[in-house]
Structure formats: structure tokens, C-alpha cells
Amino acid sequence: MADHGHIQDTFASNPSPSQGELSVLFSGWAQTEPSHKFGPVVHDYIIVHLVMSGKGIFHNLGKDYALSAGDSFFILPGDLVYYQADYDDPWKYTWIAFRGAAAEELLLGMDISVHRPVVTARNLRKMQLYFTRIIHTLQQGGNYTDLEAGGYLRLLLGEYGASNGNSPQGAVPPATMIQQQVEQAIRWITLQYYQPISIENMAKTLGYHRTHLSKMFKQYTGLSPMNYLLKVRMERAQKLLGERLTIDQVASSVGFTDPLYFSKQFKKWNGCSPSEYRASLQGSGKK
Template identity: 30%
Template sequence: MNDLLFSVFPNENFVDIGLYQYGWEHCAPAHSFGPAARNHYIFHYVISGTGTLMADNSAGETITYQVKSGHGFMLFPGHINTYIADTDFPWEYTWVEFDGLRAKEIVETAGLSPDHPVYHSHSADLRQKMMEEMLYISHNSQESSFHLIGHTWLFLDYFMRSAETVRMKQDGSIRDFYIKEALSFIEQNFQNDISIEDIAACCGLNRSYFGKIFHDTIGRSPQEFLISYRMTKAAELLKITALSIADIGNAVGYPNQLHFSRAFKNVYGMSPRNWRMKNRLVEKKPPVRK
């Protein structure tokens, strides 16, 4: 068996949770990575051995953690990290890099944050199932995008349930209900002329309070989320259909083509027409060792 498995996910058009890269490695003694900051969440689960994580907390201070088998660690977007395998008992780990509109909520539900990046499980059974899902993803990169995303959701389910804190179970229930109601309303009405007031009203909340709990949970404002959701749907239509730019804009809630093109360019850095020309066919990126 090789000492390293590494794959890059070929499709990034999943809205709630996207998969970026994943793998498994039995590290050489003192093997290190970093210091570096990542663009997405990366969770490492340590199967055997031990190592050291040096991670910046929310105040920008570098904290050192010893991480051993049965534990894990989360790398947070924009935070600098270095991790080093032990000299005598180097770790073997599997990892998954993910992100999306639900990522922040999932990680927080598990009780992890830049101030608490180390994963501890209260259930050996759930932890084992989580590891099995991570290894399945790592060993089955040839499967379809939807197949791998399905197993990513299973991994995240076991991840949350094995690590979620009592505090989140008690305090998060009402807030979670409001956020789920809001997300469901957006998913069903994004193509219509809806406002943030409309979304707040569906939850029975005033706009100010709704905006605060939405941002605290999702990590972006309701307006940013709505625009991002619409543009992701637009990108999917540009990629897989022959609909005109105007028809696609109208399908995602922008009857004015100019307004749609401007919003799309703000998110993707290019016009819808240019994005379609560049992305009409999916190009698989060659693996790059992590």
C-alpha cells in the first residue's frame, strides 16, 4: 500500500457543502506542513501515532496542541497553521477539505473554532463510522461527484454527532429552527423578487435580529447568502444548459440582464458569457500533493 493517497474533487458547484480535496497519509517521522493558511475548512482525523499542531487562535496568537490517535484537528479558512508528525511515533491520518453555505454551522455545532481546533469524541462508535467515511472518500476518487458528496454528508453527520456539545444541543435548537426556515424559504423562492424583510417575516422575526442570528450561524449576511445562492444556481445553468444569459438571469431572480451580469461578475470575477465559455466543459485538475 502507498504511504499517501491524494485526490482533488473535480466539481465545485455544490452549494450547501462542497468538497475540494481529500486523502490519507502515513507520515514520515518529523514530516511537517506549513506555516500556511488555507482557503477552506480542512479536517484531519488521526488514525494512529501522534503529532503537533501549531494554530493561530482568534486573537492571532499561535497555540501549540499535541494531537494523538483518536483525536482530530480542524484548519480554519484564513488562519495560519503548522503541523508536524512525531519523530518516534509519526501520525497516520485521513483528511477532507470542504466548504459551503452550511460549513460554518456544521463546524460550530461540533464545538470546534479557531480557539478550540482539536476534535474529541464522546462516542467511539460514531467516531469509527466517521473515520470509515473519510477513508471511503479517500479510496474512491473514481466515483461520481454526487456519490462522493453523499459520503461527505455522511462523514459530516458522524463528525457532528460524535463531537457536538451539550451547549449547542440546548441553546442552538430555537436558532437552528429559524435558520432552517430561512434557508428553506430561500431555496423555494430565490427565483422570485424576495427581500430580506420577506425572509425575516417567514421566520416571524424583525430584520435586525434575523440578520444577526443568520450571520452568526452562516458566517455571512442574508443578502450575501441570497446573492451567492442565486449566482451558484446561475453558474450551474450556464454550465449545463443552452439558455440565454437573459433567461438564466430571469430564472435566478434578475429580470434585468444588466443587473444580473453585474452581480455575477462581482461574485465570479467575469461576465456570465465569459464564465460559460471557460466552464462549459468540466476540466479535471491534476492532483497536487497537499
């Protein structure tokens, strides 16, 4: 039976997702009705959609991505997004939700982030096959459902990495080693900004010494890692204040557990409070 807004759909979930490096949570596919919209929504897991046919729009960080068959869009934890089917040619898409200790690190290595959430398939047929096998595995169930679905997910992510130009044969090395290291740190920050972050933790995760990471980061960007993190959070907060969220929700979405502290930091950064900034957006006619 189809969900509201779907002409046809299929949904299957993992009865026993693991807490390991990578685990599929659920998967499915849908043929949507014209102009069907989903969101705005925030997830606490990663979800990727592959467009099999038709067209639609994916909205993320104030930017609209026009998508068609062969395009995929990734939604990362804490990321406020919405997506909408085309009126004349509504899309049919398939999706997989997953999580795991290695999940965001794998995407980081493929240069997939909130700033680069769209990947175009080099082999649409092959990707569709992996999605189909994951759905079928979840539908069948069994003692090894999580293991088998996770195996197909790894194959699928490998295909995404190759499609995104990050295969060993197609990778273009950065101009310098410092650029490579700092750009890796920047990608890590853009993926993790909504979580508690320390220089020690980031340096350990990336395999660098704390002092070395801080020095080369400022040399390359002009900002310390923590100031760069604050910049990412404040720019993200500006976007979220244009959505229908409370100030507390905006604060939580950009990594602040204390809304009052968030408001103080926002005012220091922008010269006005979050509520004043929102009022200015409404006064200028922005949504």
C-alpha cells in the first residue's frame, strides 16, 4: 500500500541493526505524485536517495539541486533538508538509511558532505542492483540480515566513491601535503559540526598531532580550527533561522547544548541576536 504522496512504494527495515562500523537501518523505493514534497526534516542517521527516473529538487543549506535519473543525494545527521518531485515528471527514487562508527568517515573520504551532497552515478544500473539487493535482503530477514545488507552497502559506497572521482586511478593529488591535510580537516568539520568537537579529538581521528594540525590549519585558512568550526556553525545557524524552527532547535542543530550560550555567540558573530536576525529575514521577504 502506498504512503501519502506516493503512487507506489516499498519499505523494509533491519530487525537487528548492529552498533558496529556500518549498518543498514531501512531501505525502500517510491514513485511519487507530482510536486510531492518531503520535509523540512532532520535525521539522526545518514540516508541516501538514488533517482531512478523523473526529476525533482533537493534543498540543502539554502541551495536547490535539480536532480534527474542517475543522481543521488545524501542527507547527513543534523542536516535540515527538504526535497520535492517535479510537477510534470515526478521522480521515482530508492533510498537507504544507515549509521555506524565508520559511516561519516567513509563519506568524508569520498568528499561527500553537507556542501557536496550530490553524486552522479557512473553506472546507474549497477547502483540500482545494490539498492535492490539491500531491499530484498531486509525483506527476507534471517540471522545474517545485518551482515549481508552491510556487505551490499559497502559495495554501494565503493561505487559512490568511484562515481565521485575518488577512485585511486582517478584521484588528483592536492598541490601540497598541507593542503591535503587541511582540506581533510575541513571536510571532517563540515560533517561533524553539530556534535561536540575538540582539537584533540579531531587531531586523533585524522592521525595528526594537535599542535601541528592547529598550526597548518591557521596557515592555510587564516583561522584556528575552533574559529573555523564556529564559522561553519554560525553560517549554518543563519540558514536554519530562515526555517520554521525554534531558537532552541537551531542551537541544538548546530552543536550547542545551551541555547543561551548559542545566542551570545551568535550575537557576537553577527552583531544581532538570533531573533533579531530572523526578524530581518522576514522583513526582507526571505523565507
